[in-house]
Amino acid sequence: MAKNYVIVGSGPAGITAAENIRKVDTRAEITVISAERVPMFYRPRIPEYAVGKLEIEALMVKTMNFYDQERIKLQLGVRAVKLDKERKIVETSEGKQYGYDKLLIATGIDPIMPSYPGRDLKGVFTMHYLYHADQMRIITKEAKEVVVVGGGLLGMDMAEELKKAGLEVKFLVRRHVLGDPFFDEYGCKLIQEEFACLGVNVFTGTEVQAFEGVDGKLAKIITTDGKQMESSFCFLSIGAVPAVNWLRESGLKIDKGVLVDGRLQSSEKDIFSAGNSAQITDPVSKKQIVQTNWFNASTQGRIAGNNMAGDEPMEYKATTNYLKKVGQLSFNLIGWGNAMVEMGQRTYFKGDNPREYIMITTREGVIVGAVVCGLPKISLKLKEQIEKQIVIPNLEKFIPQKEGKLDMLLKILA
Numbered sequence: 001m002a003k004n005y006v007i008v009g010s011g012p013a014g015i016t017a018a019e020n021i022r023k024v025d026t027r028a029e030i031t032v033i034s035a036e037r038v039p040m041f042y043r044p045r046i047p048e049y050a051v052g053k054l055e056i057e058a059l060m061v062k063t064m065n066f067y068d069q070e071r072i073k074l075q076l077g078v079r080a081v082k083l084d085k086e087r088k089i090v091e092t093s094e095g096k097q098y099g100y101d102k103l104l105i106a107t108g109i110d111p112i113m114p115s116y117p118g119r120d121l122k123g124v125f126t127m128h129y130l131y132h133a134d135q136m137r138i139i140t141k142e143a144k145e146v147v148v149v150g151g152g153l154l155g156m157d158m159a160e161e162l163k164k165a166g167l168e169v170k171f172l173v174r175r176h177v178l179g180d181p182f183f184d185e186y187g188c189k190l191i192q193e194e195f196a197c198l199g200v201n202v203f204t205g206t207e208v209q210a211f212e213g214v215d216g217k218l219a220k221i222i223t224t225d226g227k228q229m230e231s232s233f234c235f236l237s238i239g240a241v242p243a244v245n246w247l248r249e250s251g252l253k254i255d256k257g258v259l260v261d262g263r264l265q266s267s268e269k270d271i272f273s274a275g276n277s278a279q280i281t282d283p284v285s286k287k288q289i290v291q292t293n294w295f296n297a298s299t300q301g302r303i304a305g306n307n308m309a310g311d312e313p314m315e316y317k318a319t320t321n322y323l324k325k326v327g328q329l330s331f332n333l334i335g336w337g338n339a340m341v342e343m344g345q346r347t348y349f350k351g352d353n354p355r356e357y358i359m360i361t362t363r364e365g366v367i368v369g370a371v372v373c374g375l376p377k378i379s380l381k382l383k384e385q386i387e388k389q390i391v392i393p394n395l396e397k398f399i400p401q402k403e404g405k406l407d408m409l410l411k412i413l414a
């Protein structure tokens, strides 16, 4: 009899898993349940959709033909609300029950909405799902100014896009330097220059204390350092958590996300998790981490799909490759787990062009992480080096404590 695979979530983790299940099991029944109203779209470009620069069609990753050809049944606009792992059933918001032989949880993350006073006022936004972006499209058209809160990668995207859409942008960053902790001092300087060129007003070392409103609408943002910013529009990006609350009563082992092993299998043999909803063990630091980027989500989806349907299990290796563009600068963040920000010695290398630079993180003679600004060919080389964990004899001896010349690093890598 054909096996029944249910996937909750239609992001890169869920859809890549479905594609790989089909490769291994041609007879499989595959159903994808997703809260989004449209099939998989390229979420990293959602800021451009939110400011009205792109229509949703431009974000679509696959045509509808793909789902027909691969015989993937999509249940869109439907939320999974309950898991009964004993009876192997997922229940949805519309009261339907889906039985499964194998289940994949690929529900991504939910943005954090902090408990600031006034957070429910109209005009205060977070964003992850398409419906958030739909609401933001309306206010972006009307507003003259916006306060963007949170200096992470998403905050930077929104500050840039909102400015390009013609709004006056005040950008509040909790850390004392914009770009920290992903970039070193030099990288942060380049990023700040980009925002200055864009005309975004960056306020560092500060955050929201409270929102004040008039008639239920946002009117003012009070900051922890005593500023009062008048605005009817605030975008908050201060972190996210795996979207796994619906599983809390199920008996499945959950911490921040669904706990999975190296094969992305959960505490239940027939349940897997991949992408932003899965919590894995960082192979270098051994810490529990959730990887929140597109590349890792689709890689995990591929491995989970294979392991759900096939007889030859694959192990997930956890190397990250995150592409980031800030103004005119392109960065590649590469590394094992959280290596780029958490461990080892960090050294940066500058070339003749001051906007081309590499920062590497080394540990016991091996490069475990890198940030590459410009230089796409070197990114590929470094990615291979990091993935294969090639030991470079006396690496730490060659590498000065804090900074060096790009030529020197290229010789070491050759």
Ligand SMILES: Cc1cc2nc3c(=O)[nH]c(=O)nc-3n(C[C@H](O)[C@H](O)[C@H](O)COP(=O)(O)OP(=O)(O)OC[C@H]3O[C@@H](n4cnc5c(N)ncnc54)[C@H](O)[C@@H]3O)c2cc1C
Residues within 6 Å of the ligand: 008, 009, 010, 011, 012, 013, 014, 033, 034, 035, 036, 042, 043, 044, 045, 046, 047, 078, 079, 080, 081, 106, 107, 108, 109, 127, 128, 129, 154, 157, 243, 246, 274, 275, 276, 277, 291, 292, 293, 294, 295, 297, 321, 322, 323, 324
């Ligand atoms: C604004 C923004 C910018 C980004 N920029 C970048 C970038 O530049 N580079 C990069 O690598 N990554 C970026 N990311 C992150 C990247 O998009 C995510 O890491 C990736 O989409 C995660 O894939 P996923 O499949 O794990 O989850 P998601 O893509 O989040 O998909 C999860 C799916 O699960 C569904 N879902 C959730 N709960 C339920 C439920 N209970 N029932 C049914 N369905 C449910 C959701 O509707 C969604 O379809 C960005 C993200 C955002 C929001």
